[in-house]
Amino acid sequence: xxxxxxxxxxxxxxxxxxxxxxxxxxxxxxxxxxxxxxxxxxxxxxxxxxxxxxxxxxxxxxxxxxxxxxxxxxxxxxxxxxxxxxxxxxxxxxxxxxxxxxxxxxxxxxxxxxxxxxxxxxxxxxxxxxxxxxxxxxxxxxxxxxxxxxxxxxxxxxxxxxxxxxxxxxxxxxxxxxxxxxxxxxxxxxxxxxxxxxxxxxxxxxxxxxxxxxxxxxxxxxxxxxxxxxxxxxxxxxxxxxxxxxxxxxxxxxxxxxxxxxxxx
Numbered sequence: 001x002x003x004x005x006x007x008x009x010x011x012x013x014x015x016x017x018x019x020x021x022x023x024x025x026x027x028x029x030x031x032x033x034x035x036x037x038x039x040x041x042x043x044x045x046x047x048x049x050x051x052x053x054x055x056x057x058x059x060x061x062x063x064x065x066x067x068x069x070x071x072x073x074x075x076x077x078x079x080x081x082x083x084x085x086x087x088x089x090x091x092x093x094x095x096x097x098x099x100x101x102x103x104x105x106x107x108x109x110x111x112x113x114x115x116x117x118x119x120x121x122x123x124x125x126x127x128x129x130x131x132x133x134x135x136x137x138x139x140x141x142x143x144x145x146x147x148x149x150x151x152x153x154x155x156x157x158x159x160x161x162x163x164x165x166x167x168x169x170x171x172x173x174x175x176x177x178x179x180x181x182x183x184x185x186x187x188x189x190x191x192x193x194x195x196x197x198x199x200x201x202x203x204x205x206x207x208x209x210x211x212x213x214x215x216x217x218x219x220x221x222x223x224x225x226x227x228x229x230x231x232x233x234x235x236x237x238x239x240x241x242x243x244x245x246x247x248x249x250x251x252x253x254x255x256x257x258x259x260x261x262x263x264x265x
Contacts, residue, residue, distance in 0.1 A: 005173070005192070005218050012217070012225045016165030016195055017235035028152065028162040028200060036077075036161040036199060037211070041096040048175070049093055049116050053084065059178075060116045061089045062127035067111035070101045070207040077203055088114045097199075097211035102131065104153055104208045110134065111207070117175040117214045119168050119194060120246065153200070153208050161201035166212075168194040169248075169256060173216045183251055188259040191219045222260065233260050 052060045063071070063086050071087040079094040080087045092099050092114035100113040107130035115123045126134050131150055156162070170177065170192050171184025184191055197213040222229045236253055244253060 005216055007221050007224070008215070008217055011195065011215070012221065012228050015193075015225075015228045015232070016167045018228065018231050027164040028149075029164070031161050031163045031199070033159065033161060035163075036201060037095045037097060038197065038213070039096060041094065045096055046093055052116050052176075053089055053093075057084075057089070058124075060123065061086055061092075061114045062123050063088065063112040064109070064128050067101060070111050070204070073204045073207060074099075074101065074209060077209075086112065086114075088112045092116065095211070095213075097197075097213040100210040100212075102153065102208045102210055104156070104202050104204075104206055107132075108150055108153055115212075117212070119170075119177050119196065119214075120180050122178045149200075153202065156200070156202040156208065158202050158205055161199050163197065163199050166196040166198055168196075169219060169252075170194050175214060180246065180248065183248070183255075188255050189220045191256075193217045193219055193222075219256075219259070229260055233257060 049060075061084070068087075071091075074091065075087055078091040078099075080090045083090050088099055088101065098113070098115040098117055100115065101111045103109050103111060109128055109130050110126055111128075113123055113127065121134075131153075152162075169184075170181065171186055171190070173192050173194075193216065195215045195217065197215065199211045199213075200208060201211075202208040222232065236257060239247060239253070244250065247253065
């Protein structure tokens with residue numbers, strides 16, 4: 001799935017790295033329930049998801065044996081039908097987001113998910129695992145996100161969504177990255193910022209939904225926004241060793257920083 005990208009002024013006015021505090025942090029802020037899913041799913045994305053559900057169902061949908069109640073309770077909030085064996089699959093065609101149902105208490109295991117746009121993770125390896133194990137690939141992630149989010153989910157009010165923004169830099173607008181990519185192909189000027197609008201909502205006393213809506217912007221657009229450029233440089237320089245490995249390594253970092261310091265071409 002590829003798309004023609006145009007400048008999104010709203011994105012660049014306050015990009016997800018704008019506070020320059022580093023890439024990996026909790027950063028959840030409350031939003032109104034009507035803003036839980038902030039836009040409708042478009043036809044292109046529906047077709048993309050439908051094709052994956054048809055041809056790669058076991059890659060993009062995974063459920064545990066004890067997850068049916070959690071899925072059925074979520075259908076009170078997201079439209080569903082009986083087109084697929086798992087309610088979460090049909091729910092994923094009603095919103096632009098990928099959907100992950102998590103236990104609100106206990107080990108906070110990932111119970112069911114429909115993930116068509118993963119960035120550096122594979123649902124097959126994560127289903128049924130507790131949050132602590134899911135964050136394990138980046139050792140410092142449990143300290144910066146894992147431990148705080150466990151406490152947050154345990155104490156979150158029912159029916160109140162919270163939002164954060166995550167981001168990556170890829171070589172293209174490919175939505176599915178099941179593992180860390182090698183050094184991106186092409187010139188840095190052609191690379192793409194992948195922004196993920198992430199929401200967390202405890203929709204039932206026992207269950208929470210983590211939802212991810214992926215958007216793209218060309219990295220080259222940044223030369224028109226000086227504040228965004230400076231804050232991105234600061235954020236990248238704040239990556240620790242483990243985060244840098246997960247991000248793509250020193251060569252990728254140096255290439256991006258060199259490009260950000262160059263003149264617009």
